[in-house]
Amino acid sequence: MAAFPGAQLPQTSVKAPPFIRIEHVTKRFGTFTAVSDVTLEIQKGEIFSLLGGSGCGKTTLLRVLAGFEAPTEGRVFIDGQDMTDLPPYERPVNMMFQSYALFPHMTVEKNVAYGLKHEDMTGAQRAERVREMLDLVQLTEFAQRKPHQISGGQRQRVALARALAKQPKLLLLDEPLAALDKKLREHTQFELMEIQEKTGTTFIVVTHDQEEAMTLSSRLAVMDKGRIMQIGTATDVYEYPNSRFVAGFIGSINFFEATVRTTGAETAEVEVPDLGGNVTARAIPGLAPGQPITLAVRPEKVHLARKRHDLPNTFPGTVQSLAYFGKDSLYRIVLPSGHVMLVNSVNARRAGEHERVADWEDAVFLSFDPAAAILLKD
Known part of the structure; x- marks a missing residue:
């Protein structure tokens, strides 16, 4: 069978020695294991995200890196x-907390300067460093204001400037954008990326927000129950998940139980009862009939159409319901088996300029390319 785009898993090779190396780190609190045998390497200059739900161990791992928690093992x-046995103040690390922890009685300028008070610097050097940091985060004109006199996004940048003022080799950010509204959060993500690129500082970001991790990160690690489930670029993790957990955690997805019928070097054919037929999918290693x-x-x-086209993996269904979100619409399609399949359709034209792809209770056909069909053993 001819090859199709995406037939091979992405391959990456990193030649530089890792800047951060975590070796078999476990952290227990009594009988509870918060982090379980984590091994991880991060390169210098990366924005690396630890992504997972509440209680997955991501913040505990960040605190181990900062020195606030000692690993039980590793x-x-x-x-x-x-750095395992060194206290926080002896590590080339700074941390930016979710609450920002700004001093309300101090000006923006004094908040940024606070971390430099014990540095071996002259007053002129300290003032110059503060000026550089305020320029970096574009807050020079707000230097004499106090935190309550500036916006949430500006307070976030003050906290970032204070954290970067000591020129740490590593900056740890714990849910840095959680307090911002959606539009400001999206805008600030790009500001963070620009600032990181200018400074070259390695960032490790803890977040539960999938879109935030995928936007910010050069690579990310998905965590669950103290373990790392998958590491890779946003594309790797989204397009090539290695387990049902990762596939379900990152974005929306449809799952079907299936049975392998035939398998080749590039594609496999699987029987899917809920779809009422066979599906040609991208093959993965280790499959057997x-x-x-x-x-x-x-x-x-998934391609949605009112008429059947000569496309691979095409199946009939009926529109059960739909939701309009502006840029796209979400369709819930009932298959003959009763299984409901989600389909996103981009609204490329303005409403009223064209007929909707499908409407309530319409008979439709669903199709998807073999490269879009993900097979998961776990």
Whole structure:
């Protein structure tokens, strides 16, 4: 069978030695294991995100890196130096907290300067560093204001300037944008990326927000129950999830129980009862005929039409309901088996200029490319 785009898993090779190396780190609190045997390498200059739900262990791992928690087992290295037993103040690390922790009685300028008071610097050097940081975050004109006199996004930038003023090798950010509204959060993500690029500081971001992690990160790690489930770029993790958990955690997805019928070097054919037929999908290693497996398809990868077209993996259905979100619409399609499939359709034209792709109770056909069909063994 001819090859199709995406037939091969993405391959990456990193030649530089890791800037941060976490070796078999476990952290227990009594009988509870918050972090379980985590091994991780992060390169210098990366924005690396730890992504997961509440209680997955991401913040505990961040605190181990900062030195606020000692690992029960394992070692932590930063820039080739073993930091495991060093206290926070002896590590080349700074941390920006979710609450920002600004001093309300101090001006913006004094908040940024606070962390430099014990540095071996002259007053002129300290003032110059503060000026550089305020220029970096574009807050020079607000230097004499107090935190309550500036916006939430500006307070976030003050906290970032204060954290960067000591020129740490590593900056840890714990849910840095959680307090901002959606539009401001989206705007600030790009500001953070620009600031990181200018300074070259390695950022590790803890977040539960999937879109935030995918936007910010050069790479990300998905965590669950103290373990790292997958590490990769946003594209790797979204398009090539290694488990049902990761596929379901990152974005919306449709799952179907299936059975392998045939398998080749690039594609496999699986039987999917809920779809009422066979599906051609991108093959993964280790498949065997008769093997039970999960088929996953992202809603935006599904083509929706009123008429049947000569496309692969085409199945009939009926529109049960739909929701209009402006830029796209979400359709809930009932298959003949009774299974409901989600389909996203982009609203490329202004409403009223064209007929909707489908309407309530319309008979439709769903199709998706073999490259969009994800097979999951776990």
